[in-house]
Amino acid sequence: MTLSAALRAGRDRLAETVADSAGLDAEVLLRHVLGIDRTTLFMRLQDPISPDALATYDHLLEARARYISVAYLIGSKEFMGLSFEVGPGVLVPRPETEVLVEWAIAWLRDRTGVTVVDVGAGSGAIALSVATAMPPGWPGRIIAIDISAEAIAIATRNRDRFALQSMVTMIQGSLLSQLREPVDLVLANLPYLRPGQIDRNPQLAAEPRLALDGGEEGLDLIRALLSDAPRVVSDGGVLGLELDPRQRAAVIDLATQAFPGSGITVLPDLAGLDRHVIVQTAQDRDGG
Ligand SMILES: C[S@@+](CC[C@H](N)C(=O)[O-])C[C@H]1O[C@@H](n2cnc3c(N)ncnc32)[C@H](O)[C@@H]1O
Known part of the structure; x- marks a missing residue:
């Protein structure tokens, strides 16, 4: 043949x-x-x-x-022009998430000495793409957190392959629970789908449920993140969250409850759908 x-x-x-x-x-x-x-x-x-x-x-x-993803079969996926190792233990990075990464890179451009955390890091797509875009000697640090040991193992291999060990720390843990120090920028593409959305789609059902399932309304993880975030986000810190476009109003409500007085911006994805909510917290949250 x-x-x-x-x-x-x-x-x-x-x-x-x-x-x-x-x-x-x-x-x-x-x-x-x-x-x-x-x-x-x-x-x-x-x-x-x-x-x-x-x-x-x-x-x-x-x-x-x-319906096994091509990325799993060949063991890699391109994201932000970089080739990420992926496997059945992590979500295949999606093009819509590049919008959040590009926004974060622009936000970081004029800032020094900041701490960034990527919550729900998966393959490390967000944390490592941001780190790669920083200039040599950039005086900041990036922490990537995932609850899955398999995800942290893959993200760590990607980090080491990109030679970003000095800039990016990997932590296995739930949401922000392991953090004690103030964080200036929280980036999170957490699971946000409802169980029915996954079950109806055989391509999604072939990816890890832990990476997709956000509970009954899809908001369990985003709600839990926002409720703990005021403990670690610095005054004037920022959060960038990916969501299902239908969750826009609910996420804005949760963000405003967690951070009264914050400024909210919504970023559309490549299809024009409201995919990311940016929460600019107030400069002096306790001082009023
Ligand atoms: C939608 S995937 C995103 C992966 C990656 N950030 C990306 O954009 O390609 C969500 C990730 O959140 C992780 N996750 C789920 N529950 C978590 C929790 N409670 N704490 C931290 N990470 C969690 C999953 O293991 C998964 O890797």
Whole structure:
């Protein structure tokens, strides 16, 4: 069988379940098996595929047809132009989260000596993308927290591969519970889906429930974070939270209860949906 025929067969196999991305997924899986880039694949379309490569490719196609993410099958996902190791223990980073990262990088640009925390770090996508964008010798620190030991292990490998050990500390723990020092910027893409949203979507159901399930209204983790945040967020500190666009009003209410007098901004994602709430806390919260 030629590579061209393998590509067609793969696309047809995937069209039965993941129709929207069948062609691209088959190509990415075939290139992964062969260890070649796109240009090389298209130059070699008439070459035969070896029996071993075909067996591996078939195995990956079967897994993809069962909705396992391509990122898990190839072990990596690009986010903010960086290649992150991912595996079934962490969420595959989503493009909409790049909006929060870009906002955070802009916010940090004129500030020095700040402490940033990424709560629910997963693969480390947010913390490590922000860290990579800081200039050499940047006098701040970034703490990445996740409750999952598997997530912290993957995030730590990503951090070490990007050589960011001196800038980013990894902590396994729940929300802000391990923090005692003041934090200037809290970034959090916590689980915010309702159980039904996950069960109805086989692609989501193939990702860790711990990374997605936010309880009955999807707000359990965001509510708990906001209720503990006043203990650690410095006066004038800022929080950037990712959410389901339908949670916008509820999250603004929770944020205003936790931080009276704060300024709220809502950032749209690439599809124009309200995806992030930025909470600028008051400069002198206790002093009134
Ligand atoms: C939606 S994923 C986000 C992962 C990553 N920040 C990203 O944007 O790709 C949410 C993460 O929160 C973690 N998590 C769930 N409950 C948590 C808790 N109570 N404390 C800290 N992390 C938690 C999950 O393990 C998961 O890695």
